[in-house]
Amino acid sequence: MIAKSLLILFIICTQSNYLACSSQNYQNQSSNLETLLNQVDKPNNWQQTPSIIPAPSPLPEKAIQANTNSENPFSMRGLLKTFFGNSSPNSGNSTNNSQAEGNAQSNLQTALNEASQAESAANEAQYNRDRWVKQNSASSAQNHANAARAAADRATSAAYGTSSLANDYASQARAAASRAQAAADRARYNASISN
Numbered sequence: 001m002i003a004k005s006l007l008i009l010f011i012i013c014t015q016s017n018y019l020a021c022s023s024q025n026y027q028n029q030s031s032n033l034e035t036l037l038n039q040v041d042k043p044n045n046w047q048q049t050p051s052i053i054p055a056p057s058p059l060p061e062k063a064i065q066a067n068t069n070s071e072n073p074f075s076m077r078g079l080l081k082t083f084f085g086n087s088s089p090n091s092g093n094s095t096n097n098s099q100a101e102g103n104a105q106s107n108l109q110t111a112l113n114e115a116s117q118a119e120s121a122a123n124e125a126q127y128n129r130d131r132w133v134k135q136n137s138a139s140s141a142q143n144h145a146n147a148a149r150a151a152a153d154r155a156t157s158a159a160y161g162t163s164s165l166a167n168d169y170a171s172q173a174r175a176a177a178s179r180a181q182a183a184a185d186r187a188r189y190n191a192s193i194s195n
Contacts, residue, residue: 107152119141
């Protein structure tokens, strides 16, 4: 018991000596800092302060002209180019956009026609009682679905990187191709359950 009390007393004395030493050390550092700050605050000491960064050399006249012609990388346009790249269509590409729109619209029409024919074949496979007619209708529906998918792929390729209208046509063509494939799947199922 006495040993524990002596140990605790020793620890307390050691801590108080450490705190007293660190307090005095802090006061010394604080006074040194005050001295340095006072030197900086006096304008006549500013010339004695060494320069860390050398003064920049003047740019040649050609470099100044080149900088005025280039685009600022921190402008809104420069930041958008940095994040999204140069893929935005230019207004000068209106001919390319109209060609892409026409191509995508033509392929959309093809996909819609093929989807309609696939649905007709699927209906025939569903309601006809003849086993061979059902199988032929299912095969025909799959052929129309394949043609609709090819038209949708062509529309998507034509619309890539062009106007939103061309991309809208391509999206509609893909939807028509999906509808055609659903009809072909339905026709194949109906042909498989024939008697």
